[in-house]
Amino acid sequence: MQGVATAASRVPRRAGILTYRVPQLLVWVVCIACAAAVVAFPLGRLVWQAVDAPAASLGGVVASTSPLLHTLVAVAISTPLAVALGLALALVCQRAGPALRLGVLLPLIVPPFVSAFAWVQAYGAAGLTDHLTGFVLPGLFGPVGVILLLAVNAVPFPFATVSAALLAGRTRRLEEAARASGADARKVFTTVTLPLLRPALAAGAVLAAVGAASDFGIPAVVGMPGHFSTLTTAIYADLSFSADRASFAAAIAQALLLCLLVAPAAAALGRLTETPVAPDGGAVRGTGRAGRWGLSMAWLYVAVVSGVPLLATVLVALTRAYGLAPLPVNWSLVHFAAAVTGDNVVALGHSVALALAAAAACCVLGGLLAVLARRSAAGRWLQTLVALPFALPGSVIAIAAILAWNQPLHGTLLIIGLAYVARFWTLAERPIGAALGGLSPSRLRAAQAAGAGPLRAWWVGWWPALAPACAAAGLLTFVQAFHELTISSLLYGPGSTTIAVAVLSADQGGDVGTTAALAVLLAIVSLLAAIPLVGSRRASVWTGTS
Amino acid sequence: MSELPPAAVQCRGVAVHLGGRAVLHDLDLDVAAGRVVALLGASGAGKSTLLNAIAGFIPIEAGEIRLDGRLVAGGGAFVPPERRRVGVVFQDYALWPHMTVHQIVAYPLIVRGAPRHEAGERAEQWLARLGLGDLAGRRPDQLSGGQQQRVGLARALIAEPRVLLCDEPTANLDARLRTELPGEIRDEVVRSGAAGVYVTHDPSEAFTVADVVAVLEAGRILQAAGPAEVYARPASQTVAALTGLASFVRGGLRPDGSAELPGGTLLMVRPEWVDLAVDGGLQARVVDVRFTGDGTLYRLDSDAGCLLAHAGGEPRWGAGAAVSCAVRRAWALPQQPETSG
Numbered sequence: 046m047q048g049v050a051t052a053a054s055r056v057p058r059r060a061g062i063l064t065y066r067v068p069q070l071l072v073w074v075v076c077i078a079c080a081a082a083v084v085a086f087p088l089g090r091l092v093w094q095a096v097d098a099p100a101a102s103l104g105g106v107v108a109s110t111s112p113l114l115h116t117l118v119a120v121a122i123s124t125p126l127a128v129a130l131g132l133a134l135a136l137v138c139q140r141a142g143p144a145l146r147l148g149v150l151l152p153l154i155v156p157p158f159v160s161a162f163a164w165v166q167a168y169g170a171a172g173l174t175d176h177l178t179g180f181v182l183p184g185l186f187g188p189v190g191v192i193l194l195l196a197v198n199a200v201p202f203p204f205a206t207v208s209a210a211l212l213a214g215r216t217r218r219l220e221e222a223a224r225a226s227g228a229d230a231r232k233v234f235t236t237v238t239l240p241l242l243r244p245a246l247a248a249g250a251v252l253a254a255v256g257a258a259s260d261f262g263i264p265a266v267v268g269m270p271g272h273f274s275t276l277t278t279a280i281y282a283d284l285s286f287s288a289d290r291a292s293f294a295a296a297i298a299q300a301l302l303l304c305l306l307v308a309p310a311a312a313a314l315g316r317l318t319e320t321p322v323a324p325d326g327g328a329v330r331g332t333g334r335a336g337r338w339g340l341s342m343a344w345l346y347v348a349v350v351s352g353v354p355l356l357a358t359v360l361v362a363l364t365r366a367y368g369l370a371p372l373p374v375n376w377s378l379v380h381f382a383a384a385v386t387g388d389n390v391v392a393l394g395h396s397v398a399l400a401l402a403a404a405a406a407c408c409v410l411g412g413l414l415a416v417l418a419r420r421s422a423a424g425r426w427l428q429t430l431v432a433l434p435f436a437l438p439g440s441v442i443a444i445a446a447i448l449a450w451n452q453p454l455h456g457t458l459l460i461i462g463l464a465y466v467a468r469f470w471t472l473a474e475r476p477i478g479a480a481l482g483g484l485s486p487s488r489l490r491a492a493q494a495a496g497a498g499p500l501r502a503w504w505v506g507w508w509p510a511l512a513p514a515c516a517a518a519g520l521l522t523f524v525q526a527f528h529e530l531t532i533s534s535l536l537y538g539p540g541s542t543t544i545a546v547a548v549l550s551a552d553q554g555g556d557v558g559t560t561a562a563l564a565v566l567l568a569i570v571s572l573l574a575a576i577p578l579v580g581s582r583r584a585s586v587w588t589g590t591s
Numbered sequence: 592m593s594e595l596p597p598a599a600v601q602c603r604g605v606a607v608h609l610g611g612r613a614v615l616h617d618l619d620l621d622v623a624a625g626r627v628v629a630l631l632g633a634s635g636a637g638k639s640t641l642l643n644a645i646a647g648f649i650p651i652e653a654g655e656i657r658l659d660g661r662l663v664a665g666g667g668a669f670v671p672p673e674r675r676r677v678g679v680v681f682q683d684y685a686l687w688p689h690m691t692v693h694q695i696v697a698y699p700l701i702v703r704g705a706p707r708h709e710a711g712e713r714a715e716q717w718l719a720r721l722g723l724g725d726l727a728g729r730r731p732d733q734l735s736g737g738q739q740q741r742v743g744l745a746r747a748l749i750a751e752p753r754v755l756l757c758d759e760p761t762a763n764l765d766a767r768l769r770t771e772l773p774g775e776i777r778d779e780v781v782r783s784g785a786a787g788v789y790v791t792h793d794p795s796e797a798f799t800v801a802d803v804v805a806v807l808e809a810g811r812i813l814q815a816a817g818p819a820e821v822y823a824r825p826a827s828q829t830v831a832a833l834t835g836l837a838s839f840v841r842g843g844l845r846p847d848g849s850a851e852l853p854g855g856t857l858l859m860v861r862p863e864w865v866d867l868a869v870d871g872g873l874q875a876r877v878v879d880v881r882f883t884g885d886g887t888l889y890r891l892d893s894d895a896g897c898l899l900a901h902a903g904g905e906p907r908w909g910a911g912a913a914v915s916c917a918v919r920r921a922w923a924l925p926q927q928p929e930t931s932g
Contacts, residue, residue: 222685224672226699240689
């Protein structure tokens with residue numbers, strides 16, 4: 046009995062495998078070293094650059110105010126649009142099945158540049174609706190297209206935060222109390238529902254705004270052809286199309302501007318999302334609030350935003366030559382054949398390798414960090430530091446990576462991989478940390494009291510509960526890294542093209558059929574990997590609000 | 592029971608389906624104005640479902656519900672909750688976290704278009720009456736459970752509802768409040784002249800609060816009668832088990848209401864109906880002893896079967912002791928094909 050008592054008392058509140066000193070020290074060393082090398086050093090270089098050469102930065106800003114202005118306008122219009130749509134959809138989908146939820150979340154799963162390309166195939170000139178009804182979305186290439194696409198791509202953020210709030214809170218009960226107090230449906234909505242959802246709406250709005258400001262794929266596909274450049278496309282243009290010092294300085298200035306734009310919002314997010322989540326499982330009862338009409342509107346939305354564009358892309362990919370009617374007689378697999386040969390298959394290999402390596406590294410590092418963050422304040426500081434690269438725009442991370450590692454690593458896969466680890470580390474840490482937080486030490490103690498050693502107790506008591514979280518973390522990192530465009534488009538060299546970059550160059554080269562085939566392949570891989578994530582009701586992992 | 596005024600709540604043949612499953616079947620219930628009916632049953636019996644149907648939170652499949660004679664549900668009619676003149680007290684309080692106590696209590700008047708100052712004054716009166724006068728500026732999360740539920744009660748009553756619906760209002764409260772609050776609710780119902788429907792799974796709470804106790808199981812009312820009636824003369828073995836401790840033995844009923852053990856009739860015996868250490872009584876063996884504070888509960892094994900006996904004072908016999916007992920009072924259960932004990 047004495048042995049059992051000491052074993053139990055040696056396990057502190059949230060201990061795990063780190064009961065012994067040596068592994069604990071090792072974990073600290075690994076995490077601090079990686080955080081310093083991958084996160085702190087590049088970001089520090091970027092800040093130092095800004096402090097060191099303020100004149101050059103200022104010059105860059107003054108020289109080009111239009112990207113800043115465009116970004117501000119795009120964010121200012123697309124964010125309220127996204128929040129309104131996200132709120133409406135979340136209310137309608139409150140009792141809807143997983144299929145509709147997946148449909149609404151599709152823009153989050155399909156990479157933005159694929160969505161933008163798909164919209165062009167659906168609603169552009171010579172697109173699907175042009176073929177069928179003669180409808181062409183006016184202004185698709187330019188501000189209208191950019192803002193609309195940024196808005197529908199940001200809808201999943203407020204949708205997810207509001208859905209989580211509806212699921213976690215006792216919204217239904219509180220609304221019933223208002224009904225019984227004499228308020229009609231409209232009054233209940235304005236006096237009870239909306240005020241209750243305010244924190245979730247604010248969090249969703251911040252995420253949507255940050256996403257819209259940081260996005261590169263959409264303005265690259267529909268903005269640049271219409272000469273509507275945003276900060277992210279301006280950085281891309283400065284770095285890709287000219288090699289002089291001045292344009293690099295301009296790119297740094299734009300990146301810092303983007304930082305300033307996004308940082309306060311990202312900082313506010315931590316506070317906003319601190320709403321306690323206490324799912325009272327199975328409280329669902331009665332029918333949905335919006336009924337059949339609302340549900341059909343939601344399905345219509347999914348069809349217009351994702352369904353028709355993806356269908357159009359599939360048809361373009363299947364149709365032998367661009368301009369032919371997308372009918373079975375004209376179908377062939379030539380574009381898919383082109384998509385998986387030559388440079389494209391090399392790019393595909395690069396992306397798979399990068400995604401696998403990033404997922405493996407992020408899972409290990411994320412797990413270690415999650416353990417540290419639950420043990421001490423220093424661990425939580427490290428956690429905050431590591432979360433920074435994910436909150437900042439990808440263009441900023443890419444510039445920081447160039448500043449830090451360009452000398453030996455210019456244009457290699459390694460520099461892209463390092464940037465991916467920096468960016469996605471926190472993404473892997475979150476689900477694992479959440480799972481760790483939900484574990485009770487009594488499971489460990491029970492195993493130890495039954496005679497298991499520390500390692501075995503951990504294996505029996507905690508691992509079964511942690512394994513799904515680790516799988517989710519790996520899958521999430523893999524998908525994000527696999528179709529990542531912003532960072533790789535700024536860092537790639539002749540020998541390190543990624544599949545996303547290949548799609549972008551095929552699109553810019555006007556090779557519509559191959560682009561469509563590549564886009565379809567990308568969308569399929571992303572969807573396959575995402576379905577288990579969405580199915581497990583952990584939609585919040587996508588938005589980083591968990 | 593004295594003669595009842597016309598019913599303020601009338602349920603006729605009410606059936607409710609939730610998620611494709613029948614939860615209530617062909618259910619009849621009357622509640623008179625100024626009276627309280629307790630819906631007593633185990634969880635899942637359909638008590639809260641019936642309450643939600645009366646409030647208008649869920650639709651009914653068949654039958655009809657009338658409030659003050661007005662058809663509110665059934666026969667193609669459906670009056671939404673806000674136009675049923677009901678007040679609801681919720682198990683989890685359901686206080687709006689973004690409002691102050693004062694705003695919450697005034698809300699039912701404000702949404703019905705009362706002038707702001709008038710609503711404010713009435714809210715203050717109600718808060719003072721329920722001992723919450725000092726808390727008007729607080730938010731719900733700054734209140735104790737009991738205070739929160741009093742705020743819920745004030746909100747439910749301020750607009751003078753015709754029907755007060757209480758859904759296990761004491762389930763989350765501590766033991767002292769569980770005995771206090773039902774009495775307060777009863778007083779308020781009587782004073783306001785509303786009809787009260789009070790859902791609970793605790794028989795003693797149902798007896799304290801109600802004029803009529805309706806015992807529910809599997810979506811049906813098994814018996815609806817005065818508390819003493821339900822307790823002493825349950826309609827079935829199930830009702831007996833849901834309304835308190837009871838033992839079921841085979842015996843013969845004497846004309847004076849006491850029982851002769853053993854015998855041929857199925858009898859229900861409440862623990863306090865058994866006398867211990869009686870000369871010439873039935874010989875029994877003590878199997879288990881539980882001190883309950885107000886007395887001691889013995890589980891006895893006798894030729895007639897297992898018998899629960901409650902006697903005043905501290906334990907006098909230990910397990911294994913032999914004791915003679917007599918059943919002072921018993922109730923012959925109506926013959927039903929029931930086997931469970």
